Structures are given as structure tokens and as C-alpha cells.
Amino acid sequence: MIEINGVSKSYNRATVKAVDNVSLTVNNGEIFGFLGPNGAGKTTLIKMITGILNADAGSIRINGYNISEDPISAKMQFGFVPDDPNIFARLSGIEYLNFIADIYQVPGSQRGSRIKQLLQRFDMLNAAGDRIQSYSHGMKQKIVVIGALLHDPPVWILDEPMTGLDPRSSFDLKEMMREHADAGKTVFFSTHVLDVAEKVCDRLAIINKGKVIFCGSMQEIRAHARENESLENLFLELTEDA
Amino acid sequence: MHRFGALLKILLINYFGISVRQLRDPVNRKEYLKKLGLGLIIVVALAPTIVLYTNILIKGYEVLAPLGQAGAILTLGMVLVSALVFFFGVFYVVSLFYFAADAESLLALPLRAWQVLGARFCLLLCYEYLTALPFLLPPLIVYGVKSGAGLSYWLMALLGFLVIPVLPLSLAAIPTTIVMRFANLSRRKDMFKIVGSIFVIALVIAYQFFFQNAAPQNMDPEFLQRLFTQRNGLMDQLSGVFPSTRYLGLALVDAGKLIGLLNLAIFMLVSFLGLILAWFVGEKFYYQGLMGSSETSARRKVLSHKDYQKLTNPSSALFAYMLKEIRLLLRTPTYFMNSVMTNLLAPLLILLPFYLQSRRGITMPWSNLMNTPQGQSTLLVAVVAIILFITGSNAMTATAISREGKEFYISRFIPLSYKQQISAKILSAYIFGVIGALMMIVASRILFPQSVLFMVLLLGVSLVAIIPILEAGLLIDILRPKLEWENEQQAFKQNLNVLFSLLFALIIAGVIVYMVITFFHSLLWAALFMLTFFTVLAALLYYLLMNWGITLYQELES
Numbered sequence: 001m002i003e004i005n006g007v008s009k010s011y012n013r014a015t016v017k018a019v020d021n022v023s024l025t026v027n028n029g030e031i032f033g034f035l036g037p038n039g040a041g042k043t044t045l046i047k048m049i050t051g052i053l054n055a056d057a058g059s060i061r062i063n064g065y066n067i068s069e070d071p072i073s074a075k076m077q078f079g080f081v082p083d084d085p086n087i088f089a090r091l092s093g094i095e096y097l098n099f100i101a102d103i104y105q106v107p108g109s110q111r112g113s114r115i116k117q118l119l120q121r122f123d124m125l126n127a128a129g130d131r132i133q134s135y136s137h138g139m140k141q142k143i144v145v146i147g148a149l150l151h152d153p154p155v156w157i158l159d160e161p162m163t164g165l166d167p168r169s170s171f172d173l174k175e176m177m178r179e180h181a182d183a184g185k186t187v188f189f190s191t192h193v194l195d196v197a198e199k200v201c202d203r204l205a206i207i208n209k210g211k212v213i214f215c216g217s218m219q220e221i222r223a224h225a226r227e228n229e230s231l232e233n234l235f236l237e238l239t240e241d242a
Numbered sequence: 243m244h245r246f247g248a249l250l251k252i253l254l255i256n257y258f259g260i261s262v263r264q265l266r267d268p269v270n271r272k273e274y275l276k277k278l279g280l281g282l283i284i285v286v287a288l289a290p291t292i293v294l295y296t297n298i299l300i301k302g303y304e305v306l307a308p309l310g311q312a313g314a315i316l317t318l319g320m321v322l323v324s325a326l327v328f329f330f331g332v333f334y335v336v337s338l339f340y341f342a343a344d345a346e347s348l349l350a351l352p353l354r355a356w357q358v359l360g361a362r363f364c365l366l367l368c369y370e371y372l373t374a375l376p377f378l379l380p381p382l383i384v385y386g387v388k389s390g391a392g393l394s395y396w397l398m399a400l401l402g403f404l405v406i407p408v409l410p411l412s413l414a415a416i417p418t419t420i421v422m423r424f425a426n427l428s429r430r431k432d433m434f435k436i437v438g439s440i441f442v443i444a445l446v447i448a449y450q451f452f453f454q455n456a457a458p459q460n461m462d463p464e465f466l467q468r469l470f471t472q473r474n475g476l477m478d479q480l481s482g483v484f485p486s487t488r489y490l491g492l493a494l495v496d497a498g499k500l501i502g503l504l505n506l507a508i509f510m511l512v513s514f515l516g517l518i519l520a521w522f523v524g525e526k527f528y529y530q531g532l533m534g535s536s537e538t539s540a541r542r543k544v545l546s547h548k549d550y551q552k553l554t555n556p557s558s559a560l561f562a563y564m565l566k567e568i569r570l571l572l573r574t575p576t577y578f579m580n581s582v583m584t585n586l587l588a589p590l591l592i593l594l595p596f597y598l599q600s601r602r603g604i605t606m607p608w609s610n611l612m613n614t615p616q617g618q619s620t621l622l623v624a625v626v627a628i629i630l631f632i633t634g635s636n637a638m639t640a641t642a643i644s645r646e647g648k649e650f651y652i653s654r655f656i657p658l659s660y661k662q663q664i665s666a667k668i669l670s671a672y673i674f675g676v677i678g679a680l681m682m683i684v685a686s687r688i689l690f691p692q693s694v695l696f697m698v699l700l701l702g703v704s705l706v707a708i709i710p711i712l713e714a715g716l717l718i719d720i721l722r723p724k725l726e727w728e729n730e731q732q733a734f735k736q737n738l739n740v741l742f743s744l745l746f747a748l749i750i751a752g753v754i755v756y757m758v759i760t761f762f763h764s765l766l767w768a769a770l771f772m773l774t775f776f777t778v779l780a781a782l783l784y785y786l787l788m789n790w791g792i793t794l795y796q797e798l799e800s
């Protein structure tokens with residue numbers, strides 16, 4: 001469960017807020033999609049949830065732990081996939097995964113089998129021993145996803161996880177997200193692809209220019225859009241992106 | 243030649259950031275003033291050391307002049323500079339010729355290999371002038387002023403200053419270019435290039451070693467007599483390591499005379515030949531060594547069950563973070579060359595000339611002093627000061643955060659407290675620091691045999707002394723990390739934190755040298771003073787780091 005309360009952020013003390021007074025609650029057992037055009041503030045909000053950025057105002061709790069007051073406990077709760085997979089390129093895939101496993105204290109007894117299972121699922125078994133430097137963009141994305149899922153975190157936070165993945169891996173990831181939510185856990189992911197949101201989300205929020213302009217289920221959004229012209233316009237803009 | 247000039251200009255602007263057009267822009271001008279101010283601070287901070295060096299040179303001149311050996315102070319400066327230029331040259335050539343971000347992109351331009359190599363060579367030369375300035379200027383001036391030299395001396399000195407780095411730099415470039423050509427054949431290019439450059443340095447050291455062995459070993463009286471009775475005989479001996487410096491030295495001593503001009507001509511010719519040879523070798527080998535140098539090998543092999551067991555061994559989070567730091571340092575050529583290698587080779591670099599001289603049977607003027615209590619405390623503080631210098635200059639902690647660059651976000655979202663991250667960074671750097679200190683201690687032991695007590699005290703003091711330097715470095719990097727860079731080179735070469743860390747080390751070194759020389763004239767007292775001093779400093783900085791530093795770290799956003 002993620003509780004976001006009145007969170008704002010502006011970069012470099014600028015007057016324009018990248019995220020403007022956002023409040024959201026993501027419940028256990030649901031896949032929550034975070035939708036918006038480029039530059040809407042999705043990545044900024046996700047960076048605040050994960051503690052990469054400090055919020056200017058408001059509070060964020062992950063499974064009850066406040067990210068700024070109890071950062072370590074809060075960070076133990078989630079697995080995170082960033083939008084741009086910049087990871088230690090001079091480590092091999094397996095070294096990176098073991099680093100992550102150590103940091104999250106994945107027990108040694110499960111570690112080997114869990115790593116192997118995830119590598120297999122993403123068809124990365126044969127690349128695990130090579131330097132990440134030698135990976136393609138999609139392979140890097142996959143190793144980051146595997147790292148994020150390694151400690152079986154109750155909350156998944158994914159910033160545009162499908163971009164760069166091939167159809168097979170993308171399908172697998174969606175399936176895993178579903179399984180995860182069905183097991184009573186939380187998935188929070190951002191995208192600007194309406195199609196993806198429509199297929200996998202239980203609920204979603206639409207953000208534009210730092211403000212959440214709608215939050216609800218897919219059906220609610222459709223119903224709402226008919227009455228409200230500007231929302232439909234935004235919708236069009238979003239679908240054009242895809 | 244036109245293209246060559248254009249390329250050189252671009253490189254100079256790119257690396258030194260100097261261009262007249264930029265100066266006209268007020269925003270840039272402000273940046274320049276800032277840089278200038280920084281430069282001024284650095285000069286002021288270095289001033290005491292330079293004054294000390296100059297004083298020694300003046301004393302040296304006064305002692306040597308009546309013996310007709312005053313030229314030796316010139317040779318001393320020149321040999322020192324040549325050695326520095328050569329050793330740094332190997333690092334610089336590798337990192338600037340082969341690992342710079344723009345290195346491969348130049349392959350696509352319609353330029354000959356020698357032009358590209360030559361332009362980079364000139365760029366390096368400019369760097370080397372900066373290195374040479376503080377070492378060479380004082381002896382040139384002291385000799386010139388003291389001997390009341392005329393205009394021809396000063397002109398020759400200027401010319402000599404400009405040309406002197408050419409030969410050692412060529413000597414560094416030639417074997418490096420050849421070795422890199424062949425290192426590029428291997429699959430693990432990164433590693434082979436590092437190994438290759440170590441190989442080049444080892445080769446030269448070995449050469450020196452055997453070359454020197456051929457020289458008379460014992461101080462037979464006849465040799466000694468010749469040394470001091472022959473005019474400038476000492477100069478001849480000193481220049482053995484870099485023979486070209488001998489001719490410049492002789493030219494300067496006899497500036498204005500025909501023989502002086504002749505020697506100058508020989509010096510210029512030798513330097514020029516070196517340059518031509520270096521560029522010729524570059525034309526032959528440079529491009530083949532460069533092509534595909536950023537490729538890595540991938541085996542795409544499924545790991546065996548045993549591999550998994552070995553590679554997924556659990557350890558503590560702190561240790562995992564340390565291991566990550568160490569692996570990245572060892573595997574990233576730029577970091578390895580700048581940090582790890584400096585750490586390991588600096589002791590050699592500093593002590594080798596002395597060692598070679600002592601093998602040749604020239605007793606150092608201070609060797610008798612060593613057995614007095616004050617001599618021992620002085621030696622102790624000198625070795626500790628050098629260790630501080632090495633630790634400061636390898637900037638392992640002063641770039642610890644900068645090095646993360648775009649990966650910095652990882653440190654922010656993983657559930658490892660900033661306190662532990664800071665500890666892990668200090669600890670991993672400490673491991674390298676200890677290795678560097680041990681190298682230095684062993685090297686000094688070979689050079690100046692001392693009692694077991696001395697060695698134990700030296701080891702004890704050194705192990706504590708490097709801690710505050712590392713702590714200060716990290717604090718500096720937390721204060722002003724350089725996280726936005728495109729290639730690893732920038733995280734180091736264009737990062738002023740490296741300089742700040744070195745400066746801090748120099749200041750601390752200055753303080754302890756001053757304190758020990760003025761107040762602590764026995765080995766035990768000197769060691770006790772330093773232990774206390776460094777412990778207190780380390781504790782103080784630890785407190786700062788763990789309070790103020792962590793607050794700052796929390797506020798860092800990439």
C-alpha cells in the first residue's frame with residue numbers, strides 16, 4: 001500500500017512545480033497505473049516515492065513506513081525499476097543481482113534458485129555471466145527488473161517498465177504484475193501508453209502538468225470523459241502518444 | 243598542417259576551456275573569475291612548499307658553487323621533472339589517447355593518425371608544463387640569480403623549459419603506443435590496456451636497473467675524486483637517468499659561450515628526434531590500437547550450477563557495497579589508472595631516482611644524518627608526509643560520489659543507510675590506502691634501512707594518518723559532487739575535488755612536517771605527536787562526516 005499525501009516538488013527552486021499537491025492511495029491487491037504525457041511529472045513523483053528525490057511538501061508512506069522519517073524500512077518494502085536502466089555496467093549480470101540480494105538481505109538458501117528462476121523467465125540465463133556493458137538496452141532493462149523482483153518486495157514501483165522490452169518479456173512482466181496483485185500485494189507503474197494501462201490496470205490516475213486530473217477505474221474514466229471535454233482532449237493527446 | 247592546427251585548437255578549448263570568445267560572455271567570465279580565484283588559493287596554499295624547495299636550492303647552490311658543482315641544482319630540477327613527466331606521461335597517454343570519450347569519434351574524421359596523435363601529444367605537453375612549473379622554475383631562477391647570469395642564460399632557460407618535457411613524453415608515448423596496439427588484439431581489452439601500461443613502466447624500470455648496474459657500484463676514491471674535481475661532474479652523474487637533461491644543463495652553465503650553444507643544439511636535436519620517432523610510431527600503430535577499444539567481450543554462456551553457488555554467496559550489505567566500490571575501481575580503466583595505479587606506483591616514482599643514485603654509489607648528503615635522533619624523526623615525518631600526499635592525490639574518496647554519476651540514484655533508493663554507505667566508501671578506499679602506504683614503507687625501508695622500532699612506528703602512524711585524508715576527501719565530494727558527466731574521464735580529470743583533496747593532504751603534511759622539525763626531535767615523541775594529531779583529526783572529521791555529511795548526503799539529488 002502506498003499513501004501519497006499533498007506531495008509537491010519543483011526543480012531548482014523554480015516556480016513551476018513538476019509535481020503539484022498530489023494525493024493518491026494505492027491499495028493492496030491492485031495494479032495502479034499512472035498515466036500522463038511526456039513531462040507530466042510521473043518520473044518526478046516516482047523518484048519521491050522511492051526516496052531518490054526529497055519532496056518539497058507532503059508525506060509519502062509505503063506499507064505504513066514514511067519514506068523521509070523511516071527511509072530504510074520504507075525502502076525495504078519496494079522493488080524499483082527506473083525509466084532509464086543506468087546500472088553498474090562493469091559488473092556482470094550475476095554480480096549485480098548478488099549485490100542487490102545482499103543489500104536486501106535475501107536469504108542465502110533461496111537466493112541461487114530465485115535468481116536462476118527469474119533469469120530463466122526473462123531468457124537471460126546465457127547473459128548472466130557477462131558484463132552489463134555488453135547488454136542491449138532491453139537486456140539491461142530486464143536485469144534491472146529481475147533485480148527489483150529479487151527480494152520479493154510487497155510493493156512494486158515501475159517507471160515505464162514496458163518500453164524497451166520485447167513482446168514476449170513485456171507479456172511475461174504483465175503476467176507477473178497480475179500474479180503479484182492477485183497475491184494481495186501492490187503494483188504501481190507509470191506509462192504514457194493508454195493501451196497498456198487499459199489492459200492491465202485495476203485503477204489509474206491521470207497526471208498532467210504535475211496535477212492529478214483524474215483518479216479511478218478504467219470504466220469511471222471512460223464515463224467521466226464523455227461529460228468532460230478537456231479530459232477527452234487529454235485522452236486524445238495520450239492515445240496519440242501511443 | 244592546417245587540419246592539425248584546427249584539431250589542436252579544438253582540443254585545447256575542450257580540455258582547458260579557454261577561448262577568447264567565451265571570455266566576452268559575462269556569464270562565462272564569472273565562471274572564469276571563480277576558476278581564477280581557485281587557482282590563486284591553490285598557489286597560496288602551495289607557496290610554503292615552494293619556498294621551502296627554493297630555500298633548499300639556495301643552500302645547495304651556496305654549498306656546491308665553491309666546488310664548481312652548482313649546475314647540479316639545475317640537473318636536479320630537470321631530472322625530477324623528466325621523471326615526473328615520463329611516469330605521468332604513460333598514464334596520460336593511455337587515458338587521453340585511448341580512453342578519452344572523443345578518442346574513437348576522431349577515427350571518423352579525415353585525419354592521419356600522426357595528426358591526431360600529434361595534436362593530443364601537444365595537448366599533453368601543455369598539461370606537463372603545469373606539472374613542470376613548480377619543480378623547474380625555482381632551480382632555473384635560483385641558479386640564474388645567484389650566478390648573475392646574462393640574457394642568453396634566461397633565453398636558454400625559457401627554451402629549455404619549453405622543450406624539456408618533449409623527450410620524456412616521447413619516451414612514454416613510444417612503448418605505450420606499441421603495447422596498446424597489441425593489447426587491442428586481446429578479447430579483454432580493458433584489462434589488457436591496464437596491464438599493458440604497467441608493463442611499459444616495468445620495462446623502463448628494468449631498463450634503468452640494468453643500465454645503472456653497468457655503472458660503477460662502489461665508491462672507489464678515484465671515482466669520487468673525479469666526481470667532485472671535474473667541473474660539474476656531479477651534474478653528469480645526476481643526469482644519468484635522463485641523459486638529454488645533461489646537455490641542457492651544460493648549455494645553461496655555459497650559456498653565452500660557444501660550447502653552451504653546441505650543447506643546446508644537441509639537446510634540441512635529441513628532443514626533436516624523440517618527437518619525430520614518437521609521431522612516426524603513432525602513424526604506424528595508433529589507429530590500430532584505438533579501433534574498437536570500447537568493445538567488450540561477451541561469451542553468452544550459461545553458467546553452471548557451481549558458478550551459481552560461487553557467485554551468489556551471501557554477505558552483509560555493508561560488505562556488498564564495499565565490494566561493489568572495489569570492483570568498479572579495479573575494472574574501470576580511468577579509475578584504475580588515476581586512483582589505484584597512482585597509489586601503487588607513486589612510491590616507486592618518488593623513490594626510484596634516489597634508489598638508482600644510491601646504487602650508483604652516490605651517498606646522499608643526508609645519509610649520515612639518519613642515525614641521529616633528529617634525523618630519524620625527520621625521516622619518519624617525511625615518509626608520513628609522502629604517504630599523505632599519495633593518499634590525497636589518488637582522490638579515491640574525493641571522487642567516490644562523483645564517480646557514481648548517473649548511477650547515483652541507486653545509492654538513494656537502496657535500503658542501505660547513508661551512514662553505512664559512507665562507511666563502505668571510506669573502508670574500501672582505506673584498503674587501497676593501506677596497500678599504498680605499505681608500498682611506500684617497504685620502498686623507504688629499502689632506501690633507508692632503519693630499526694624495527696622505526697618501522698613499527700612508521701606503520702602505526704601511517705595507518706592512522708591516511709584516515710583523515712580519506713574522510714576529508716569524502717566530505718569534499720559530498721559538498722560538491724560532480725554527478726553530471728558523460729564519460730568517466732570527466733569524473734576525474736575535470737573534477738576539482740581531486741585538487742582540493744590533494745591540497746588538504748598537502749596542508750596537513752605541511753603542518754606535521756613543521757611541527758616535528760621544530761618541536762619533536764626524537765623518534766618516539768614525533769611518533770606520539772603524530773598519532774595523537776591524526777587520531778584527533780580523524781575523530782573530528784568522522785564526527786563531521788557522520789552528522790553534517792549525512793545531512794548533506796540526504797539533500798543531494800541527482
Ligand SMILES: Nc1ncnc2c1ncn2[C@@H]1O[C@H](COP(=O)(O)OP(=O)(O)OP(=O)(O)O)[C@@H](O)[C@H]1O
Nearest residue numbers: 011018036037038039040041042043044045192800
Ligand atoms: N533534473 C531535472 N531538472 C529540472 N527539471 C526537471 C528535471 N527532471 C524533470 N524536470 C521537469 O519536471 C517536469 C516533469 O518531468 P518528469 O520527468 O517527471 O516527467 P514524466 O511524466 O516522467 O515524463 P516522460 O513521460 O517523458 O517520462 C518536466 O517539466 C521536466 O522538464
Ligand SMILES: [Mg+2]
Nearest residue numbers: 042043044083
Ligand atoms: Mg518519465
